Amino acid sequence: MPTGVVPDLDALMQSLPDDSLVVEPDRMANYRWDRAHDPDAGMPLAVVRATCTEDVQAAVRFASAHGIPVVTRGAGTGLSGGSSAVDGCIVVSTERMRAIEVDPNTRTATVGPGLMNGEVKAAVAEHGLWYPPDPSSFEICSIGGNVATNAGGLCCAKYGVTTDYVLGMTVVLADGTAVELGGPRLKDVAGLSLTKLFVGSEGTLGIITRVVLRLLPAPRIPATLVATFGTLEAACTAVLAITRRMRPSMLEFMDKASINAVEDMTRMGLDRDAEALLVMQSDEPTGFAAVEIAAMAKFCEASGATEVFSTDDPDEGEAFVTARRIAIPAIERRGSLLLEDVGVPVPRLGDLVMGIATISRAHDVEIAVIAHAADGNTHPLIVFDPMDAEQKSRAQAAYGEVMELAVGLGGTITGEHGVGRLKKPWLGLYLGDDVMALNRRIKNALDPDGILNPGCVL
Amino acid sequence: MPTGVVPDLDALMQSLPDDSLVVEPDRMANYRWDRAHDPDAGMPLAVVRATCTEDVQAAVRFASAHGIPVVTRGAGTGLSGGSSAVDGCIVVSTERMRAIEVDPNTRTATVGPGLMNGEVKAAVAEHGLWYPPDPSSFEICSIGGNVATNAGGLCCAKYGVTTDYVLGMTVVLADGTAVELGGPRLKDVAGLSLTKLFVGSEGTLGIITRVVLRLLPAPRIPATLVATFGTLEAACTAVLAITRRMRPSMLEFMDKASINAVEDMTRMGLDRDAEALLVMQSDEPTGFAAVEIAAMAKFCEASGATEVFSTDDPDEGEAFVTARRIAIPAIERRGSLLLEDVGVPVPRLGDLVMGIATISRAHDVEIAVIAHAADGNTHPLIVFDPMDAEQKSRAQAAYGEVMELAVGLGGTITGEHGVGRLKKPWLGLYLGDDVMALNRRIKNALDPDGILNPGCVL
Numbered sequence: 041m042p043t044g045v046v047p048d049l050d051a052l053m054q055s056l057p058d059d060s061l062v063v064e065p066d067r068m069a070n071y072r073w074d075r076a077h078d079p080d081a082g083m084p085l086a087v088v089r090a091t092c093t094e095d096v097q098a099a100v101r102f103a104s105a106h107g108i109p110v111v112t113r114g115a116g117t118g119l120s121g122g123s124s125a126v127d128g129c130i131v132v133s134t135e136r137m138r139a140i141e142v143d144p145n146t147r148t149a150t151v152g153p154g155l156m157n158g159e160v161k162a163a164v165a166e167h168g169l170w171y172p173p174d175p176s177s178f179e180i181c182s183i184g185g186n187v188a189t190n191a192g193g194l195c196c197a198k199y200g201v202t203t204d205y206v207l208g209m210t211v212v213l214a215d216g217t218a219v220e221l222g223g224p225r226l227k228d229v230a231g232l233s234l235t236k237l238f239v240g241s242e243g244t245l246g247i248i249t250r251v252v253l254r255l256l257p258a259p260r261i262p263a264t265l266v267a268t269f270g271t272l273e274a275a276c277t278a279v280l281a282i283t284r285r286m287r288p289s290m291l292e293f294m295d296k297a298s299i300n301a302v303e304d305m306t307r308m309g310l311d312r313d314a315e316a317l318l319v320m321q322s323d324e325p326t327g328f329a330a331v332e333i334a335a336m337a338k339f340c341e342a343s344g345a346t347e348v349f350s351t352d353d354p355d356e357g358e359a360f361v362t363a364r365r366i367a368i369p370a371i372e373r374r375g376s377l378l379l380e381d382v383g384v385p386v387p388r389l390g391d392l393v394m395g396i397a398t399i400s401r402a403h404d405v406e407i408a409v410i411a412h413a414a415d416g417n418t419h420p421l422i423v424f425d426p427m428d429a430e431q432k433s434r435a436q437a438a439y440g441e442v443m444e445l446a447v448g449l450g451g452t453i454t455g456e457h458g459v460g461r462l463k464k465p466w467l468g469l470y471l472g473d474d475v476m477a478l479n480r481r482i483k484n485a486l487d488p489d490g491i492l493n494p495g496c497v498l
Numbered sequence: 499m500p501t502g503v504v505p506d507l508d509a510l511m512q513s514l515p516d517d518s519l520v521v522e523p524d525r526m527a528n529y530r531w532d533r534a535h536d537p538d539a540g541m542p543l544a545v546v547r548a549t550c551t552e553d554v555q556a557a558v559r560f561a562s563a564h565g566i567p568v569v570t571r572g573a574g575t576g577l578s579g580g581s582s583a584v585d586g587c588i589v590v591s592t593e594r595m596r597a598i599e600v601d602p603n604t605r606t607a608t609v610g611p612g613l614m615n616g617e618v619k620a621a622v623a624e625h626g627l628w629y630p631p632d633p634s635s636f637e638i639c640s641i642g643g644n645v646a647t648n649a650g651g652l653c654c655a656k657y658g659v660t661t662d663y664v665l666g667m668t669v670v671l672a673d674g675t676a677v678e679l680g681g682p683r684l685k686d687v688a689g690l691s692l693t694k695l696f697v698g699s700e701g702t703l704g705i706i707t708r709v710v711l712r713l714l715p716a717p718r719i720p721a722t723l724v725a726t727f728g729t730l731e732a733a734c735t736a737v738l739a740i741t742r743r744m745r746p747s748m749l750e751f752m753d754k755a756s757i758n759a760v761e762d763m764t765r766m767g768l769d770r771d772a773e774a775l776l777v778m779q780s781d782e783p784t785g786f787a788a789v790e791i792a793a794m795a796k797f798c799e800a801s802g803a804t805e806v807f808s809t810d811d812p813d814e815g816e817a818f819v820t821a822r823r824i825a826i827p828a829i830e831r832r833g834s835l836l837l838e839d840v841g842v843p844v845p846r847l848g849d850l851v852m853g854i855a856t857i858s859r860a861h862d863v864e865i866a867v868i869a870h871a872a873d874g875n876t877h878p879l880i881v882f883d884p885m886d887a888e889q890k891s892r893a894q895a896a897y898g899e900v901m902e903l904a905v906g907l908g909g910t911i912t913g914e915h916g917v918g919r920l921k922k923p924w925l926g927l928y929l930g931d932d933v934m935a936l937n938r939r940i941k942n943a944l945d946p947d948g949i950l951n952p953g954c955v956l
Contacts, residue, residue, distance in 0.1 A: 485943030
């Protein structure tokens with residue numbers, strides 16, 4: 041609060057259900073950080089554990105009346121610090137907004153933001169339906185956070201990102217007004233594309249309290265191909281050969297450091313000497329999947345793969361996908377992480393991963409690289425010892441250089457995690473002054489007092 | 499011009515290439531109307547036939563300096579009056595901005611807004627690639643207009659709408675600044691989702707001078723199924739049975755009036771007695787397409803289809819698709835048209851088409867209905883004699899009632915054509931006051947002087 045005057049929370053408490061307002065510092069501590077572990081996270085004035093849109097409205101109206109910042113959080117698994125609390129803010133937690141209604145007739149689900157991505161998948165699967173977006177953290181990340189960051193995942197190579205599945209939403213605006221945007225209509229061009237604007241807005245334009253998700257029929261069981269390579273270049277050549285010609289349902293990349301970290305954890309027999317590993321899937325119908333897998337195998341071999349292995353067995357295939365998914369926790373065993381999310385046009389993927397290797401050597405810090413290769417979206421994981429200030433500083437220098445490298449290659453500073461607070465210093469480098477100004481005009485139009493997630497993104 | 503003072507166009511002419519500025523009234527007449535044939539279209543002050551982004555900037559800077567409205571047009575095939583000129587405006591025509599650069603490595607095309615949709619398709623097909631969105635008018639509508647209206651088409655049942663294929667763009671803002679948004683990156687969440695905001699903004703937020711389109715590998719040749727029905731209800735039941743379970747690559751609907759109008763034109767042997775006809779396609783791999791076609795045939799039969807016919811022959815299949823595509827010109831032979839574009843959640847499709855039949859009877863006007871059935875997006879075509887003022891007035895009453903019916907069924911007033919000027923009176927009914935206000939805040943933030951396409955949408 042700019043004035044330093046603590047407003048009376050009684051009025052807010054009275055407009056909320058019992059046990060919705062948390063003011064005890066020890067309980068509030070659970071709501072200060074997301075997984076970016078921002079050391080500068082502030083201490084909230086209060087946490088509102090909202091149960092419905094009206095609770096969120098009450099919180100925002102109170103905040104608006106008193107000029108108090110509002111930070112929204114779902115499951116707190118964000119990786120860019122978009123949910124870090126700021127001093128004196130109200131944290132709106134959507135963790136209790138977990139309703140889901142699946143409508144097989146419209147092939148949509150209407151979902152509370154607090155439900156986990158994996159819970160959405162499970163609920164719709166009971167109706168023979170599928171919600172594709174699949175961040176690696178799908179079991180622990182909330183759908184509201186997914187929408188707020190326009191989250192990606194492994195399926196995006198073929199099935200796109202979160203925004204492609206959001207048909208509508210309820211949003212609480214900065215003045216507490218709740219608006220309904222879109223709905224279970226597959227085509228709708230009446231008025232500006234506001235639903236799409238709120239997707240990826242990281243809590244800076246409004247608070248999403250309900251989303252209408254488009255669903256697909258249940259996916260087919262995929263066939264899996266795994267290939268190892270003696271050089272990063274060969275693996276990236278294979279990626280490009282594949283993405284030029286086909287749409288695998290998955291095309292994931294792991295470098296040597298990631299392979300070894302996962303092998304340390306799983307002992308599943310990955311080739312520790314390989315410089316890179318690709319995990320590919322085809323979910324085409326039986327027979328045709330075999331054709332796609334064979335084509336991908338051929339491109340891998342022609343690009344110099346040292347070993348190529350395919351399987352139709354779903355469990356065996358899933359084991360490799362899991363290996364890729366657990367890479368982050370596996371590498372986290374080696375130290376603290378600065379988790380990158382840079383993306384480039386696919387033809388520049390080789391330049392990016394080789395440039396990252398150069399940065400790693402130059403700063404003498406370990407950087408493990410995993411990637412949603414078909415999207416050109418990489419996650420360089422910079423490992424450091426948090427007790428070693430000098431190493432930490434080298435890691436931070438490398439973190440910035442990786443973003444600068446990506447931008448220099450025509451890429452983005454964040455493909456799917458969001459800008460949050462961690463990447464804010466580099467956003468201007470990427471967008472340039474005019475697009476930054478355009479972002480600010482939208483922000484100012486929707487949140488003139490700047491109370492929504494201040495310090496995030498812009 | 500508010501002041502009535504005509505500004506000196508010499509300065510503008512000097513900042514443009516030769517033959518870019520049109521001021522002769524007879525030449526300007528070609529730039530006053532789109533296919534909505536708005537009788538209230540105004541007379542422009544000048545037409546700028548831009549050749550590049552800089553020409554558009556020159557036009558907008560001049561307009562901004564003098565407070566002159568700017569109306570952008572591509573091919574002028576808009577159906578909602580979004581490109582109708584207003585008195586004293588500058589029309590910016592993108593017809594000469596026809597460059598295309600296809601990059602098979604990133605599977606993207608960078609395209610000038612004046613290129614036709616069909617030309618984009620043809621250019622990328624030379625590289626074995628595919629741009630899916632396919633308005634029925636694809637041979638004569640520009641890609642810039644498609645992006646400005648977030649156009650749909652027949653492929654959307656499976657492949658989505660224009661916004662799903664727009665990765666980036668250059669936009670000239672209301673003050674003449676040109677900004678680059680997005681680019682050939684498949685995932686990018688750095689900053690607000692501005693690219694998506696400009697898609698569908700109908701020239702009210704900026705002028706799109708270049709788009710980066712995502713492409714897919716070339717499509718497979720589809721198998722086709724045609725089914726006729728004795729009642730509208732049976733056809734809509736079949737649609738829902740299909741969309742609940744599968745994603746055909748096409749699922750189009752024609753009612754009796756459309757069937758007969760097309761049969762009058764083509765003599766292809768359509769069943770003139772059928773109350774409805776569905777044209778369905780599957781583009782799954784050979785073998786599996788047959789499975790999908792068989793499943794759809796089964797759902798049609800179970801819903802009471804009177805005849806079901808399938809073919810693997812691409813020419814035979816394309817003949818039925820063409821029959822559907824030419825329905826609008828076929829019905830246009832019967833009189834002037836008010837072309838509707840209402841959409842509902844798919845389960846309400848039956849209520850919508852049966853309600854339209856009721857409106858048709860109540861106002862004693864012919865309304866032919868075609869629909870992108872899998873999207874719930876219908877095009878009721880209201881036929882009237884423009885010389886018969888009384889009939890025209892009944893047609894206009896029906897036009898409004900169709901929109902009110904759709905909104906009452908949880909639907910939208912426009913699925914893919916845009917609000918333009920024709921549908922503006924109904925936008926508030928659909929969006930409500932709060933969402934209208936939200937639209938206006940965005941509009942005011944980006945175009946504070948209101949020079950961009952005034953009177954359109956908002």
